[in-house]
Amino acid sequence: MSSAPSVPGQPGQEDVMGEEYRVAKIPYNEDTIVGLVSDIYRIYVQLGYMNNRADATEELVWPPPEGHSINEALCEELDLSPKVISLMRRLPYPVSIGIAAYLPFKPLSTAFAYIDDRQIRDGRDPGRWIYDQPRTNFLLPHEIALASADDEGIHIILDTEENTIRAPDWEELELEDEDGNFIFRSLPSHHAPTFLAEYVNKLRSLEIIPGGQEGRGRFYDVHYGKVYPMIRKVLQEQYGWPYDFRETEWKAAARDTLQRLERLYPFY
Known part of the structure; x- marks a missing residue:
């Protein structure tokens, strides 16, 4: 059976099959990133x-x-772009490095607190700052590490030019090609607002439940056995999450409730 003839002025089937649709990306919007992190x-x-x-x-x-009020002189010394400096000024942060470590930003990922001068320098090398002198030129001027990986977590590196986030683990961040160039930028990237919004949705749906005891953060999920669905049930049915949420009542009861549920449904 012969193929249908091409219409003059229109691409043939073979031409269409060989084409790629080019996506015109929406530019980086600081308000969007600030809103999602908030x-x-x-x-x-x-x-x-x-x-x-x-x-x-x-x-x-x-x-x-x-x-x-962040140390802009240090930011300029480190050659940070105006977009990165502006974002640093507008994000919420844990009050200290210690609090950031005990209350991770995401499971196994610790937020940088750029209100601390040391963290401005530390954040330029998210894979080394804990155990070694950070390399101040590891990230590009328009990149900012929102969080660094703990043992098995991910680094969260925002590119303010591409409007993307790369999320390498601690090993991927240090991989080099045969010429000695770090290859994490060749890893798949994520549309930055979508990456953050997906996490917001997981929190709102209680797919991940942040909790813990007295400054020691924990994220309950399906890996926590029977205690996870019970916490979810209590939040939804007893305290009305999310639409009729009795926030004050939950906060008053949260510590004792979580301790009791963990005793009843141990996950260790």
Whole structure:
């Protein structure tokens, strides 16, 4: 059976099959990134993961209207781009490096707190800063590490030019090609707003439940056995998450409730 004749002025089937659709990417929008990171921290506060200590110690600092007062001279010394500096000023942060370590930003990933001068330098080399002198030129000027990997977690590296996030693990970040170039930038990237929004949705749906005891963060999920569905059931049916959420009541009861559920349904 012969193929249908081509219409003049229109590409033939073979030409169409060989084409690739080019996606015109929406440019980076700082407001979008700030909004999504803020949404993550708001959920953490709502669920008592942060700012719910018995001694009322604040664990999270929100940016004032004019932005955080960060060390811009150090940022310029490190050749950070204006977009990166501006974003640093507008993000919420754990109040200290210690709090960031005890209350991860994501499972096994620790947020950088750029209100601390040391972290501005540390963040240029998210894979080494904990155990070695950071390389200040490891990231490009327009890249910013939102979080670094713990043992088996991921680094979260935002590219403000591409509007992408790369999420290599600790090993992938250090891999080099035969010419000695780091190859993590050749790894698949994620559309930055989508990457963050997907995590927000997992938190809102309680696919991941942030919790823990007195400054020691934990993220409950299906790997936590029977205790995970029970925590989810309590939050939804007893405390009305998310639409009729009794936030104050949950925060008052969260510590004792989680301890009791962990005793009843041990996951170790």
